[in-house]
Structures are given as structure tokens and as C-alpha cells.
Amino acid sequence: MRRAAGILVAVAVLVSALPVLGYLKLGSRASTGTVNLKWDDFPIRYFVTNRGVPGVTAQQLQAAVVRAFNTWNGVDTAQTSSQFAGFTQAPPFDDDDMTVLGFLDRPELDRVLGATTFLIDVRTGEIVESDIFFNATFPWSTSSAGQAGSFDLESIALHEIGHLHGLGHSALGETEMRTGGRRVLGAEAVMFPIAFAAGNVADRTLKADDLAGISDIYPTAAFQRDTGSISGRVTKNGTGVLGAHVVAFNPRTGKLVGGFTLSPDGSFVIAGLDPGPHVLRAEPLDDGDLESFFDATFSVDLNFSAKFHDKLAIVPRGGGTRDIEIKVSPK
Numbered sequence: 289m290r291r292a293a294g295i296l297v298a299v300a301v302l303v304s305a306l307p308v309l310g311y312l313k314l315g316s317r318a319s320t321g322t323v324n325l326k327w328d329d330f331p332i333r334y335f336v337t338n339r340g341v342p343g344v345t346a347q348q349l350q351a352a353v354v355r356a357f358n359t360w361n362g363v364d365t366a367q368t369s370s371q372f373a374g375f376t377q378a379p380p381f382d383d384d385d386m387t388v389l390g391f392l393d394r395p396e397l398d399r400v401l402g403a404t405t406f407l408i409d410v411r412t413g414e415i416v417e418s419d420i421f422f423n424a425t426f427p428w429s430t431s432s433a434g435q436a437g438s439f440d441l442e443s444i445a446l447h448e449i450g451h452l453h454g455l456g457h458s459a460l461g462e463t464e465m466r467t468g469g470r471r472v473l474g475a476e477a478v479m480f481p482i483a484f485a486a487g488n489v490a491d492r493t494l495k496a497d498d499l500a501g502i503s504d505i506y507p508t509a510a511f512q513r514d515t516g517s518i519s520g521r522v523t524k525n526g527t528g529v530l531g532a533h534v535v536a537f538n539p540r541t542g543k544l545v546g547g548f549t550l551s552p553d554g555s556f557v558i559a560g561l562d563p564g565p566h567v568l569r570a571e572p573l574d575d576g577d578l579e580s581f582f583d584a585t586f587s588v589d590l591n592f593s594a595k596f597h598d599k600l601a602i603v604p605r606g607g608g609t610r611d612i613e614i615k616v617s618p619k
């Protein structure tokens with residue numbers, strides 16, 4: 289799901305309307321207890337609804353969707369492929385055994401630019417069908433340089449197609465609260481849940497966190513051989529912290545990759561890292577709305593201060609550095 293910035297929303301309503309998103313958020317990057325959502329059959333065959341909106345024809349929609357798929361397919365450490373199967377009269381969000389991307393009129397979802405749904409095999413996590421809708425209520429553009437006042441369709445498509453592949457949200461972004469809601473100051477991931485303002489085209493380009501995420505789900509042999517992971521726990525007074533955001537920073541490359549503690553013992557895994565030293569930081573999830581990351585049954589701990597780990601974590605090539613313990617303190 290991608291939200292327009294600057295506005296508050298009754299997210300609980302949105303989450304319950306799109307229940308699979310909660311599972312995706314936990315399932316896509318969890319290390320234990322859940323299956324990962326992923327495609328098993330490639331290429332992913334998708335249809336585009338034969339419908340335009342003011343400013344964007346159906347052909348321009350299709351071309352932007354193809355570019356966004358190609359951006360994910362072009363990640364050289366991941367193995368994915370896709371194929372445009374044709375235009376269709378079918379709208380997205382029908383369970384019709386077709387993966388469909390297109391515009392829908394959803395004026396009641398007045399903060400949602402787009403969203404992704406799934407039909408999955410619940411035993412294996414295999415994605416059987418995934419639909420994406422773009423909310424025709426908003427002004428859209430496919431202009432190569434962006435257009436003031438209109439949201440960039442390719443940028444939002446790139447985010448939603450990340451979900452379509454099984455990626456959850458990234459917390460690598462900074463926001464500020466203003467009257468009426470959050471404004472995005474910067475994001476180090478296309479998978480950050482809140483969009484840049486209308487006219488901005490920065491989200492046509494994947495960031496290190498996005499590349500690590502897609503490569504973690506669909507790794508090439510070279511990726512598995514050449515990258516490593518960091519795992520450990522975040523604790524407070526000796527007890528695990530649930531829902532902590534853990535960020536690994538590589539000072540040599542400048543890359544930032546994030547993850548979460550997803551079980552009550554506070555354990556986390558961050559994969560897809562270049563070998564070498566990393567700076568680790570644990571922080572509460574306070575730059576996005578919790579509902580964008582976890583469903584309501586997940587009791588996230590926000591009561592601790594951000595903390596740098598006191599040692600560098602050295603990532604080995606093709607392996608993992610384990611048993612890191614980041615000790616945080618209550619606020």
C-alpha cells in the first residue's frame with residue numbers, strides 16, 4: 289500500500305479492508321514461524337486494465353508498468369522475470385486467476401494511492417495471483433521529468449510491484465509530523481510506506497534496502513556466495529524487544545539495509561549485506577504509522593531510545609555474524 293503524504297488516515301479501516309497486507313508485512317521478511325510470500329513460476333504474467341485516467345492513457349499506464357517491472361527484473365543479484373500478457377477489460381482486485389494492474393475509482397480510500405492484494409497457497413506461501421490498483425481519485429502523470437501536482441505512476445508502480453514480488457515495507461525513511469499528518473523528508477527505500485509529494489520521481493530508482501530485499505527472496509547463486517548476514521537480538525533489561533527497527537550501515541559503500549525484530553525474544557536477521565564492517569543501530573519504529581508495518585495483534589515496543597551497537601559487526605562473505613546483542617534502555 290502506498291499512502292499520500294501529509295494526511296492522517298483511519299488506517300485500521302484500510303488494513304481490515306485489505307487483510308492480506310498484514311500477513312505480507314510479517315511474512316515477507318520473517319525469519320521464523322511464517323512462510324515467505326514468493327512466486328515459484330516465472331515469468332510472472334500480468335495483464336493491464338484497458339482504462340486510462342485524465343493525463344494517463346491505458347497505453348501510458350502499460351508502458352509505466354512495464355518500466356517498473358523491468359526495474360525489478362534488472363536487479364542483477366536477484367532472479368525475477370515478467371511478461372506483459374495483454375490488455376484486459378477486467379479490473380484489478382477480482383479473484384479471476386489473472387494478475388491485473390489498473391486504475392479503480394476508490395474515492396473512499398482518500399489517502400491510498402495504490403495497493404496490492406494476493407491469492408496465495410497458505411501452506412507454502414506461493415503467490416498464485418496478485419493484483420495492483422492505482423486510485424483514479426488522484427491526479428497521475430507519466431511525464432519523464434514528473435509533473436507538478438500529479439503523482440508519478442511509475443514510482444508508485446515500482447513500490448506496489450515490490451509488494452507483488454513479496455516485499456514488505458521498509459522503515460528507512462524520515463518523516464515529520466505537521467498539521468494534518470506526516471511529511472516525508474527523505475527515504476532510503478522505495479518500499480517506505482509513505483510516498484514523496486506529487487511531482488517527485490525519486491522513487492523510480494531502487495535503493496540498497498530494496499535491492500537486498502528482492503535479492504533475499506529470489507537470490508542468484510552469486511548473491512548467496514558473495515553476501516552475508518547479521519543476526520542477533522535487541523534487548524531491554526535482559527528481555528527481548530519486539531518490533532525494533534535495526535539498521536546496518538556499511539561505511540565503505542554508504543549502503544543502508546534495515547530489518548525488524550519479529551519475535552518476542554527480540555531476534556533479528558539482516559541479510560544481503562556486502563562483506564565487511566557494519567555499524568548497527570536499533571531504534572523504535574516512530575517514523576511511520578505502525579499499521580503500515582505490523583497488524584494490530586503485534587505488540588510493538590516503542591519505549592526505548594535509539595542505540596548504536598558498541599562494536600562493529602563484521603559480515604563474512606557467504607556467511608553470517610551471529611549472537612549480536614544490542615542493549616537498549618527505556619526512554
Ligand SMILES: [Zn+2]
Pocket residue numbers: 289290447451457480481
Ligand atoms: Zn506499500
